[in-house]
Amino acid sequence: MSRGMWFGRERGVSEVVGVVLLIGVTALLVGGVGVYLFQYGGALEESGPSFSASTTYNDSAIGDGQTLRIVHESGEPVPTGEVSLRIQDATTERGTPVEYDGSALERQVGSAFTSSETVVLDRTAFTTGSGTPVTGSQHLDLGEAAVRIVWTTENDERSEIVYEWTGPDRTGG
Numbered sequence: 001m002s003r004g005m006w007f008g009r010e011r012g013v014s015e016v017v018g019v020v021l022l023i024g025v026t027a028l029l030v031g032g033v034g035v036y037l038f039q040y041g042g043a044l045e046e047s048g049p050s051f052s053a054s055t056t057y058n059d060s061a062i063g064d065g066q067t068l069r070i071v072h073e074s075g076e077p078v079p080t081g082e083v084s085l086r087i088q089d090a091t092t093e094r095g096t097p098v099e100y101d102g103s104a105l106e107r108q109v110g111s112a113f114t115s116s117e118t119v120v121l122d123r124t125a126f127t128t129g130s131g132t133p134v135t136g137s138q139h140l141d142l143g144e145a146a147v148r149i150v151w152t153t154e155n156d157e158r159s160e161i162v163y164e165w166t167g168p169d170r171t172g173g
Contacts, residue, residue: 047160049075049077049162050075051072051075051149051162052073052074052075053072053163054070055069055071057142057165057168059143060139062139065093066140067121067122067140067142068122068142068147069120069121070120070121070147070165071116072114073116075115077115078112078113078114078149078151078162079113080105080106080109080111080113081111082151083105083150083151084105084149084150084152085102085104085147086100086149086150087145087146087148088146089146089167089170090141090142090145091144092134093138093140094138095141096138098126098127098128099129101125101126103125104120104124105119121142121147122140123136143167143168143170144167145170146166147163147164148164149161150162
């Protein structure tokens with residue numbers, strides 16, 4: 001056997017080994033991606049509704065006080081049973097904290113918030129710390145408030161903010 005012939009065969013063997021290794025690595029990568037998708041793919045499917053809104057903020061200091069108008073411009077109907085309206089840091093004009101009574105969304109739009117429907121947040125949607133409604137002599141102040149519509153899965157495993165508005169005077173989170 002001559003030296004040139006020996007190296008010629010070795011070169012052919014290394015090409016075959018290289019191809020087999022490339023096929024093996026590719027199969028492992030495809031298998032790993034498949035396992036990942038089967039294991040975590042279900043969680044990727046369930047996401048919040050697509051929701052596009054326009055907001056009108058009235059900063060009136062007379063009458064009932066400030067109001068926030070949220071109009072569902074486009075996107076999927078948002079079932080009111082799957083979302084909650086969360087409002088932080090709303091007060092009266094004197095700085096007295098008020099709490100959202102939890103009923104404005106469903107009371108105004110019914111079982112689903114659909115395109116072209118409007119939710120209006122005014123003093124009638126709030127109560128004082130003792131649970132009494134905000135009266136006509138108390139003006140609502142939303143200047144430092146944060147308003148969010150939060151979608152939550154049926155089993156409460158995941159939630160997503162589908163709408164967020166912050167008052168013009170709000171600082172921080």
